[in-house]
Amino acid sequence: MLRINGTKIVDADGKEVILRGAGLGGWMTMENFITGYPGCEFQIREALTQVIGEQKAEYFLDKFLEYFFAEADAKFFKSLGLNCIRIAINYRHFEDNLNPRVLKPNCFAHLDRVVKVCAEQGIYTILDMHTAPGGQNGGWHSDHGTHIAGFWIHKDFQDRLVWLWTEIAKHYKDEQWIAGYNPMNEPADPKHSGLITYYDRVYEAIRAADPHHALFFDGNTFSTDFSGFPDDAGTRWPNAAYSIHDYSVYGFPKSPEPYARTDEQRRRMQRSYEKKRAWMDERGLCVWNGEWGPVYARTTYDGDATDEINERRYNVLKDQLELYHKDRLSWSIWLYKDIGFQGMVYVAPTTPYMELFASFLQKKFRLAVDSWGADDKAVKYAYDPIVELIKEAVPNEEDRRLYPFPVWSVEERVARLSRCQLVSEFMVLEWADHFKGKTEQDLDILAQSFKFENCHERGGLNLVLRGHAKEIAEAGLHRVDTY
Numbered sequence: 040m041l042r043i044n045g046t047k048i049v050d051a052d053g054k055e056v057i058l059r060g061a062g063l064g065g066w067m068t069m070e071n072f073i074t075g076y077p078g079c080e081f082q083i084r085e086a087l088t089q090v091i092g093e094q095k096a097e098y099f100l101d102k103f104l105e106y107f108f109a110e111a112d113a114k115f116f117k118s119l120g121l122n123c124i125r126i127a128i129n130y131r132h133f134e135d136n137l138n139p140r141v142l143k144p145n146c147f148a149h150l151d152r153v154v155k156v157c158a159e160q161g162i163y164t165i166l167d168m169h170t171a172p173g174g175q176n177g178g179w180h181s182d183h184g185t186h187i188a189g190f191w192i193h194k195d196f197q198d199r200l201v202w203l204w205t206e207i208a209k210h211y212k213d214e215q216w217i218a219g220y221n222p223m224n225e226p227a228d229p230k231h232s233g234l235i236t237y238y239d240r241v242y243e244a245i246r247a248a249d250p251h252h253a254l255f256f257d258g259n260t261f262s263t264d265f266s267g268f269p270d271d272a273g274t275r276w277p278n279a280a281y282s283i284h285d286y287s288v289y290g291f292p293k294s295p296e297p298y299a300r301t302d303e304q305r306r307r308m309q310r311s312y313e314k315k316r317a318w319m320d321e322r323g324l325c326v327w328n329g330e331w332g333p334v335y336a337r338t339t340y341d342g343d344a345t346d347e348i349n350e351r352r353y354n355v356l357k358d359q360l361e362l363y364h365k366d367r368l369s370w371s372i373w374l375y376k377d378i379g380f381q382g383m384v385y386v387a388p389t390t391p392y393m394e395l396f397a398s399f400l401q402k403k404f405r406l407a408v409d410s411w412g413a414d415d416k417a418v419k420y421a422y423d424p425i426v427e428l429i430k431e432a433v434p435n436e437e438d439r440r441l442y443p444f445p446v447w448s449v450e451e452r453v454a455r456l457s458r459c460q461l462v463s464e465f466m467v468l469e470w471a472d473h474f475k476g477k478t479e480q481d482l483d484i485l486a487q488s489f490k491f492e493n494c495h496e497r498g499g500l501n502l503v504l505r506g507h508a509k510e511i512a513e514a515g516l517h518r519v520d521t522y
Contacts, residue, residue, distance in 0.1 A: 040215050040251050040252065041056060041163065041218045041219065041253060042251070042253055042278050043253050043277075043278050043279060043280050043325045045323060045324075045325065046319075046323055046324065046325050046326070047325060047367075048218075048253070048280065048325065048327075048369055055367070056369075057367060057368075057369050058122060058123040058163060058165075058218060058327070058369035058370070058371070059120070059121050059122055059123065059369065059370060059507075059508075060116075060121045060122060060123030060124050060125065060162070060163075060370075060371045060372070061116070061121065061124060061125070061371055061372045061373070061374060061375040061383060062124075062125045062126075062127060062167070062329075062330060062371050062372070062373045062374045062375065063108060063124050063125065063126045063127060063153070063374070063375050063376075064127045064169070064180075064373060064374040064375070064377075065107070065127075065374065065376065065377055066104065066107045066108055066126070066127070066153075066376075067104070067126065067127060067128045067129055067132055067149065067150065068080070068127040068128060068129040068169040068170055068180065068182065069083075069129075070179065070180050070411075071179055071408075071409050071411075071463070072377070072380055072381075072409040072411045072412070073374070073376075073377040073378065073380075073381075073382075074377070074378060074489075075378050075392075075393075075396050075399075075400055075403070075470075076467070076470045077403060077408050077409075077463035077464070077466040077467055077469075077470055078179070078184070078408075078460070078463040078464050078466070078467050079179055079182050079183070079184045080129065080131075080182045081131065081182055081183075081184065082184060082464065082467045083467055083470060083471065084096065084100065086467045086468050086470065086471035087099070087100070087471045087474060089468070089471065090468070090471040090472060090474055090475055091471075091474050091475065091477065095474075095477070095479060095482060098479055098482055098483075099474070099482040099483075099485065099486055102482065102483050102486035102487075103486045103489060104149045105149070105486070106486050106487055106489045106490045107376065107489045108153050108156075108375075108376070109156065109490070109491065110156045110159075111490075111491035111492065112156075112375070112376070112384075112491045113156045113157050113159070113160040113162060114160060115384070115491060115496075116157075116160070116162060116375065117160040117161065117162060119383075119501055119504050119505055119508060120504070120505060120507070120508020120509070120511070120512070121162070121504065121508070122161065122162055122163060123162060123163040123164070123165060123218060123369075123371065124153075124157055124162055124163070124164050124165070124371075124375070125164075125165045125167050125221065125329060125371040126150070126153065126154075126164055126165065126166055126167060127167045127169035127224065128150065128166060128167065128168060128169060128170075129169060129170045129182055130168065130170050130171060130172060130199075130200065130203055131170070131182070132146055132149075132150075133146045133203055133206070133207075134146075134199070134203060136172070139172075139195075139199050140199060140202050142206060147210055150166075154211075154214060154216065154217065157216065158214075158216035162216070163216055163217070163218040164216060164217050164218065165217070165218050165219055165220070165221055165255060165371070166207065166211070166217065166219075166220050166221060167221040167224050167329070168200070168203075168204070168220075168221065168222055168223050168224060169181070169224040170182040170183070170224075171190045171196065171200050171223060172189075172190060172195075172196040172199045172200060173188070173189030173190040173192075173193055173196035174187070174188050174189050174190055175188055175190045175191075175223055175224070175225070175226045175227065175228075176188050176225050176226060176227035176261065176443075177227065177443075177447075177455070178225065178261075178410070178455075179409075179410060179459060180224070180225075181224075181225075184460070184464075185460070186452070186455060186456055186460070188227050188228070188229075191228045191229065191230070191233045191234075197236075197237055197240070200223075200237075200241070201237075201240050201241050201244045202244075204220070204222060204241050204244055204245055205244045205245070205247070205248050207220070208220065208244070208245045208248035208249035208252070209248045209249070211249070211252070212248060212249035212251070212252070217252060218252075218253065219252050219253035219254055219255050219280075220245060220252055220253075220254050220255070221254075221255040221257065221282065221329065222237075222238065222241045222242075222245070222254060222255075222256065223237070223241075223256075223257055224257060224262075224329075225257060225261040225262050225284065226257055226258075226259055226260075226261075226262075227259065227260055227261060227442070227443050228259055229442040229443075231259055231264075231266070231267030232267065234259050234267070235267065235268065235269060238256055238276070239275075242254060242276050242279070251278075252278075253278050253279065253280060254276065254278065254279040254280070255279070255280050255281070255282045255327050255329065256276070256279055256280070256281050256282060257282045257284070257329065258281065258282065258283060258315070258318075260442075260443050260446060261284060261443065261446055262282055262283055262284035262315075262329060262330070263283065263284065263315055263446070265281065265318035265319065266318065268281075268318065270322070272322065272324065273322060273323070273324055279325075280324070280325035280326065280327045280369075281318075281319045281324055281325065281326055281327065282326075282327045282328070282329035283312075283315040283316055283326060283327075283328055283329070284315075284328070284329055284330040284331065285311070285312050285315055285328050285330075285331040285359070286330065286331055286332070287308050287311065287331070287333070287355055287359060288311075289304060289308065289333075289351075289355045290332065290333025290334065290352055290355045290356075291333065291334055291412050292334070292412055292413070292414045297351055298351045298352070298354055298355050299351070300354055300358065305358055308355075308358060308359065308362070309362060312359070312362055326366075326368060326369075327368075327369045327370070327371075328363065328368055328369070328370040328371065329371050330371065330372075330373040331359060331370060331371075331372055331373065332356065332359075332372040332373050332374070332381065333352035333353075333355050333356060333381070334352070334380050334381045334411070334412040335348075335349050335352055335379075335380060335381060335497065335500070336348035336349050336352075337379055337380070339388075339401070340401075340404050340414070349499055350499075353499045353500065353502075353503055356500065356503050357503055360503070360507050364507070372504075376489070376494065378393065378400075380411075380412065381412070382497065383496070383497055383500055383501055383504070384491065384494040384495065384496050384497065385494055385495055385497060386488050386489055386493065386494055386495075387488075387493055387494060387495050390487075390488035390493050391484050391485050391487075391488055392485045392486075392488035392489070393488060395473055395485065396470075396473060399469070399470065399473065402466075403466070405417050405418075406418060406458065406462060406466075407454075407458055408458050408459055408462050408463040408466065409459065409463075410454065410455055410458075410459045413454070413458075413459075415454065415458070418458065422453055422454065422457060422458065425453050425457065426449055426450050426453050429449055429453070430449065
């Protein structure tokens with residue numbers, strides 16, 4: 040089993056292992072920009088049940104899980120020279136809010152299958168709790184539908200997640216191809232102290248069930264801030280690493296300027312990365328980059344500028360990889376598969392699912408109802424007055440710095456609450472209405488759109504990853520998972 044030794048991840052023989060991989064998002068935690076719906080996963084699941092009935096809704100969603108990641112995906116992933124997949128999971132697969140602390144029947148079936156097919160290809164997995172009861176942050180990806188992170192203000196939510204991790208640790212305690220557990224994705228605890236209390240509790244609970252697997256602790260405020268962590272973390276939580284999320288501003292539509300690989304741009308990229316990991320470096324602790332990576336332009340939306348934009352984004356990717364390689368950093372790029380915005384592979388536009396939702400996806404893009412990488416130029420006229428109203432009504436800038444500032448500015452807060460929550464929830468039933476009248480055979484065909492053979496490879500992105508793996512191999516290294 041892998042373990043943490045000082046600043047390194049090592050195998051049973053004490054040899055250093057560098058984990059290089061990607062996040063399996065959009066699967067056991069669905070996300071709006073990954074699979075094309077508006078709002079949160081629980082909303083579209085409820086709407087789908089309302090439109091086509093519980094039996095058909097469950098059938099489609101189960102087939103989606105079956106087809107989204109299978110043996111062909113694992114083989115392709117391995118061919119890129121990668122060795123670890125971070126699997127984002129939603130607590131709702133394991134327990135129900137109306138029946139808490141009771142495992143659902145067969146709740147481990149799909150996760151067991153993917154852990155197994157990855158192991159057969161020599162790929163480690165890290166289990167990432169991407170959602171928490173009540174929400175650990177105000178993002179759509181924590182699947183609770185509000186900007187208030189209720190997890191930190193209701194002890195019962197915390198108790199439930201500690202219980203669930205105990206059950207997961209019991210289930211996987213002997214699985215050697217699981218590299219470890221990521222107990223919470225992107226926490227955003229306004230007081231900071233609640234996160235440490237949770238980490239103390241979940242560490243103790245997991246260790247009671249599973250003494251061996253490593254733990255990967257995300258920093259606070261979306262995995263960027265370790266200032267509230269205890270100085271004795273190394274002895275307090277043995278066999279643990281610390282996870283940053285190193286998204287570069289240059290990899291997104293709202294970049295301050297086009298990325299041209301200037302010395303100043305590269306210095307800014309490096310400073311941002313080093314700031315995130317500084318707390319661990321000062322204490323000799325192990326760092327893992329749990330998420331990073333640009334988003335990409337699409338001809339449908341960006342037209343003739345697509346290739347130029349994406350070349351710049353691939354350069355962002357290359358320059359970040361250079362930093363990580365220098366530091367012998369383990370990393371997990373976001374993400375493996377989607378419908379064409381960020382994934383290493385993406386569902387082909389000619390598949391039944393993409394054709395069914397083609398006009399709806401264009402509407403979503405125009406209205407900028409997804410927060411991730413949104414281009415809001417078509418709707419700024421509607422929301423800028425709200426921003427200005429707030430600034431005029433609250434002239435003291437300090438009073439406008441609501442947590443999680445500066446991650447959420449006034450502009451970002453208005454966008455998330457108005458576009459990404461309010462407008463998107465009015466579109467949820469419209470999304471579900473596309474399934475009206477579908478037979479189970481029709482639903483199966485739609486779900487098959489997500490199979491590997493029905494996806495395209497993002498050539499530029501994977502060329503960079505393959506090239507990086509080749510450089511490592513040509514350096515005379517005898518194992519794909521080590522430098």
